[in-house]
Amino acid sequence: MEIRAVVYGLSAMLTIGNIAAQTRQPSPVYTYEVVSIHKSLPGQLNSGFGPGAQGGLKARNVTALQLLTFAYEARDYQFLGVPSWVQSERFEINLTPGQSEIVPDQDTTRPQLESWLSRNRERVRAVLGDRFGLTLRAETRELPIYALKVAKNGPRLTATRSLILVQ
Numbered sequence: 204m205e206i207r208a209v210v211y212g213l214s215a216m217l218t219i220g221n222i223a224a225q226t227r228q229p230s231p232v233y234t235y236e237v238v239s240i241h242k243s244l245p246g247q248l249n250s251g252f253g254p255g256a257q258g259g260l261k262a263r264n265v266t267a268l269q270l271l272t273f274a275y276e277a278r279d280y281q282f283l284g285v286p287s288w289v290q291s292e293r294f295e296i297n298l299t300p301g302q303s304e305i306v307p308d309q310d311t312t313r314p315q316l317e318s319w320l321s322r323n324r325e326r327v328r329a330v331l332g333d334r335f336g337l338t339l340r341a342e343t344r345e346l347p348i349y350a351l352k353v354a355k356n357g358p359r360l361t362a363t364r365s366l367i368l369v370q
Contacts, residue, residue, distance in 0.1 A: 236301035243293035258304025274327040
């Protein structure tokens with residue numbers, strides 16, 4: 204049996220750019236008291252986000268694109284027109300809120316963690332706008348979506364054996 208499918212989708216795309224007719228985003232509720240941004244040392248291997256001082260955020264060895272995907276909960280391919288350094292230059296960033304907040308740990312509940320993430324995403328958006336002059340424009344674009352079809356003679360997938368080492 205042959206399955207045929209053609210699917211077209213619309214995907215909201217975030218585009219970086221300075222647009223004169225753009226509307227301003229509302230002022231952030233959660234801001235920072237102190238922000239520290241430095242280039243990462245060459246050769247660092249680990250990167251990621253974690254709790255910072257007073258319940259703020261610490262980003263280690265991250266690219267500007269990783270900051271964008273974190274702040275806007277988007278995928279990297281949704282940012283169009285970014286310069287090449289956005290994907291290659293790495294930074295150490297510390298955001299400290301004005302007043303102390305709960306620092307997530309292993310006993311933090313899921314709602315508490317989501318709340319912490321939401322506050323710090325807003326802080327990162329504030330930093331991107333204040334310190335880097337970032338403006339975004341949302342756009343809808345038609346993109347191809349590919350369908351997996353079964354061949355005329357049926358599927359030709361074969362099972363493989365995998366060894367898993369559990370330590």
